[in-house]
Amino acid sequence: MKNIITLLVLVALFTACDNGPKEVNSLDTAVLETDNNNTNEPKMSFSQSQWDFGTITEGERVEHTFKFVNDGKSDLVISSATASCGCTIPNWPKEPIAPGEKGEIKVEFNSAGKSDMVNKDITILANTNPVKTILQIKVFVKKKEQ
Secondary structure, eight states, X not given: OHHHHHHHHXXXXXXXXXXXXXXXXXXXXXXXXXXXXXXXXXXXXXXXSEEEEEEEETTOEEEEEEEEEEOSSSOBOEEEEEESSTTEEEEXXXXXXXXXXXXXXXXXXXXXXXXXXXXXXXXXXXXXXXXXXXXXXXXEEEOOOO
């Protein structure tokens, strides 16, 4: 019963919104552009969001540092950085990063037990819009000669 009431409330909210066409004049457009350009949110801008380690031998550990700048207007706070596998370990700044300041996310990849082409995602959660940022690494791991 609770679910049905919740569903009805949500339907009422969505259907009550005026989604029809609306006349926009130049003053409205200017206000919209100003609002979009003056958000107070932090913004993470990476110099690169992907890294290719090339070819390494199984068992090697490699690392790369992704560099970014807070291009927003308020402090950037990274709440977590997780990888798609335990073989990849991200290390991120735990302190807030002020507007205009730089930061780094160091990613270490352990190729033990891996072979061929490996692609891994690093998911960054922060107080940005959108909340989630994905970094990627790739590497070709060749078998160790015996």
